[in-house]
Amino acid sequence: MTKRTEISVTVNGVAKSTEVDSRMLLVHFLRDEQGLTGTHIGCDTSQCGACTVLLNGEAVKSCTVLAVQADGGEITTVEGLGDMQNLHPIQQGFWEKHGLQCGFCTSGVMMASVGLLQQNPDPTEAEIREALEGVICRCTGYQFIVSAVQHAAKLLAESGSNAVDQGTVQVGEGS
Amino acid sequence: MIPSAFEYVRAASVEEAIRLLQESNGEGKLLAGGHSLVPLMKFRLTTPGKLVDISRISELRGVRKEGNRLVVGALTTHSQLASDPLVREHIPVLADAARQIGDLQVRNRGTVGGNIAHADPAADLPGVALALDALVELHGEDGQEVVEIDGFFLGPLITALPETSLVTSVSFAVPPEGTKSVYLKYPHPASGYAVVGVCAVAGTDPDGVVNYVRIGMNGVADVAYRATAAEQALLGQRATAENIREAAALAAEDGEIGSDLFASEEYRRHLSAVYTERALSQILL
Numbered sequence: 001m002t003k004r005t006e007i008s009v010t011v012n013g014v015a016k017s018t019e020v021d022s023r024m025l026l027v028h029f030l031r032d033e034q035g036l037t038g039t040h041i042g043c044d045t046s047q048c049g050a051c052t053v054l055l056n057g058e059a060v061k062s063c064t065v066l067a068v069q070a071d072g073g074e075i076t077t078v079e080g081l082g083d084m085q086n087l088h089p090i091q092q093g094f095w096e097k098h099g100l101q102c103g104f105c106t107s108g109v110m111m112a113s114v115g116l117l118q119q120n121p122d123p124t125e126a127e128i129r130e131a132l133e134g135v136i137c138r139c140t141g142y143q144f145i146v147s148a149v150q151h152a153a154k155l156l157a158e159s160g161s162n163a164v165d166q167g168t169v170q171v172g173e174g175s
Numbered sequence: 176m177i178p179s180a181f182e183y184v185r186a187a188s189v190e191e192a193i194r195l196l197q198e199s200n201g202e203g204k205l206l207a208g209g210h211s212l213v214p215l216m217k218f219r220l221t222t223p224g225k226l227v228d229i230s231r232i233s234e235l236r237g238v239r240k241e242g243n244r245l246v247v248g249a250l251t252t253h254s255q256l257a258s259d260p261l262v263r264e265h266i267p268v269l270a271d272a273a274r275q276i277g278d279l280q281v282r283n284r285g286t287v288g289g290n291i292a293h294a295d296p297a298a299d300l301p302g303v304a305l306a307l308d309a310l311v312e313l314h315g316e317d318g319q320e321v322v323e324i325d326g327f328f329l330g331p332l333i334t335a336l337p338e339t340s341l342v343t344s345v346s347f348a349v350p351p352e353g354t355k356s357v358y359l360k361y362p363h364p365a366s367g368y369a370v371v372g373v374c375a376v377a378g379t380d381p382d383g384v385v386n387y388v389r390i391g392m393n394g395v396a397d398v399a400y401r402a403t404a405a406e407q408a409l410l411g412q413r414a415t416a417e418n419i420r421e422a423a424a425l426a427a428e429d430g431e432i433g434s435d436l437f438a439s440e441e442y443r444r445h446l447s448a449v450y451t452e453r454a455l456s457q458i459l460l
Contacts, residue, residue, distance in 0.1 A: 002182065003180045003181065003182055003183075005183050021180070022180070022181055022182065022183035022226070023177060023178045023179070023180055023181060023216075024177075025177070025213075025217075028177075044176050044217070045176075045214060045217075046210065046214060046280075046281065047365070047366070049278070049280060052280055058254075058283040059279055059280045059283060060280050060283055060284055061280045061281070061284075064209065064210055064213050064214060064284070065209065065213070065284065066183075066206075066209065066213065068183050068228070069206070069209060069228065069230065112279065112280065115279070115283075116279070130279070131279050132279075133278040133279060133367075134277070134278025134279050134280045134281060135278075
């Protein structure tokens with residue numbers, strides 16, 4: 001009986017095939033196996049949302065997804081959004097609207113926001129708050145986060161591009 | 176937190192899933208979205224030796240209309256349920272309740288079949304399913320079976336589902352014409368689970384007499400239940416504020432109301448009456 005499983009995933013546009021412990025959580029696969037430590041582990045109980053990544057275009061909590069469940073899927077982490085020379089609109093929004101203080105939750109909040117903007121490019125404030133129910137920020141009181149997402153939506157509308165395609169990596173449609 | 180080690184296998188069909196469960200000699204658990212099972216495994220509250228992943232059986236996904244019912248495939252996610260055009264058109268209360276489950280990330284992974292089979296008494300769908308006369312379709316070693324939702328939940332996390340069977344779909348009755356429906360909940364402020372959840376479907380005849388009423392309760396008792404006493408008290412009565420208040424006062428009668436650190440039994444009984452009154456008032460007054 002084998003307790004390891006072969007998986008093939010695309011992480012930030014790069015195809016990976018590897019064998020993992022069947023019980024390995026996606027967040028550990030990303031952090032420990034792929035070195036993508038921008039995805040954080042907060043509560044580890046699917047409440048705080050710090051571990052949020054996109055799986056096939058949808059925001060998911062990677063502490064509650066097994067790496068084997070992501071087999072065949074496309075994963076986008078915060079590292080796949082942009083870099084200092086080429087910030088993604090959501091990163092630009094958080095920068096300009098002070099959407100963070102300590103920054104611990106920020107990667108998860110940004111990934112949840114990108115998931116929202118991909119499905120709903122022009123969300124109302126209420127829709128933004130609803131989409132961010134699954135992320136907890138103890139610093140900002142959320143108001144600046146909402147402003148940051150609104151700003152990002154405006155930037156995306158001006159650039160006329162899709163929330164995910166705007167990043168440094170290209171991610172296909174969710175399945 | 177890391178689950179204990181297990182063997183992972185993927186089923187390509189319902190039949191294969193049943194066979195894999197049979198071969199696991201009681202060690203196997205079904206994995207769909209994993210949003211009930213994986214948290215339990217991380218806490219080592221359950222330590223299955225084998226996980227049978229059914230999430231790729233595409234025929235178990237999606238919503239279709241059959242007569243006066245919507246048949247929801249077991250692997251349909253809560254996000255899909257909330258946005259499905261058929262659900263929004265024919266049973267809007269079901270879409271509205273789905274939108275109140277967990278949060279966006281949880282709704283993107285959690286499935287309808289998993290939610291019902293997990294039978295968490297504080298989950299939202301069980302009460303809604305009871306108010307919508309849901310039928311649960313099971314497949315097992317003896318073939319297919321359809322069971323009524325009332326009686327499917329036996330205890331906290333315990334159902335009538337046999338060990339080597341799986342839920343393949345849950346069908347919900349389209350409420351009769353002329354009725355209105357609502358799902359109201361008082362969520363736990365941290366977890367979002369229902370401290371009390373009430374789904375009410377009700378309508379009146381042209382004279383204002385209540386001729387149809389279903390009340391499903393979750394969150395307050397050890398299992399989700401139909402508030403039969405409250406239903407009986409209201410049926411055949413005029414839909415007045417006073418009659419609704421009197422019927423709603425009986426909302427806790429049919430459940431084994433629980434106490435925990437957050438809410439005492441007395442508080443839950445109180446909330447049951449208050450939320451049932453609000454729900455019925457909203458649709459009948």
